[in-house]
Amino acid sequence: MPRLLIVDDEADVLRMLGTLFQAKGYEVVVCGDGNEAIDLLRGHDKFDLLISDVRMIPVNGLWLLSLVREECPTLPVIMVTAYYSKEMAVEALRMGAFSYMSKPFDTQKLLDTAEKAIASVRK
Numbered sequence: 539m540p541r542l543l544i545v546d547d548e549a550d551v552l553r554m555l556g557t558l559f560q561a562k563g564y565e566v567v568v569c570g571d572g573n574e575a576i577d578l579l580r581g582h583d584k585f586d587l588l589i590s591d592v593r594m595i596p597v598n599g600l601w602l603l604s605l606v607r608e609e610c611p612t613l614p615v616i617m618v619t620a621y622y623s624k625e626m627a628v629e630a631l632r633m634g635a636f637s638y639m640s641k642p643f644d645t646q647k648l649l650d651t652a653e654k655a656i657a658s659v660r661k
Contacts, residue, residue: 540656541565541584545575545602546591546618551641555589558645559652572597579610586656589648592619592626600630607634614655618643 542564544555552568559566567583569575572594579585588606592599603615614636619626622640630638636655639648 539563539565540586542567542587542589542652543575543578543583543585544568544589545570545572545594545599547571547594548591551591555648558649562649564652571595572599572602575602576605579606579613585610585613586659587652588613588615589652590615590617592617592630593621600626600633603630603633603635612659614659616648616651616655618648 542559544552544566546552547570549570552570556566556568567578569578573596575590576597590599590602599617603617606613606615615634617630617635617638618641620641627638636658637651639651
């Protein structure tokens with residue numbers, strides 16, 4: 539069963555994504571800020587995928603992505619945001635994100651992207 543870490547400062551988004559992925563058989567861990575995510579990633583917890591919001595306080599998603607690339611280089615990351623900009627998408631992908639998606643997202647597309655991201659590492 540794939541293990542997923544979801545990071546977003548919006549409780550409704552965390553609940554929705556947690557329910558969506560649990561219904562598809564994923565083991566889901568959710569956290570409301572980047573600092574908590576960093577603690578989990580630096581601990582003994584292992585994840586198959588990270589889904590992170592871009593705009594969060596105090597640790598934003600791009601900073602979290604840069605840390606993940608240093609400390610967990612094979613962990614695929616999907617960035618999500620309600621404030622889409624082409625420049626931000628290009629930057630996230632340049633930094634190593636697997637994908638960059640706008641909220642509200644098509645849930646099937648998100649599920650498909652998550653499966654592809656996990657499969658890309660398991661090859």
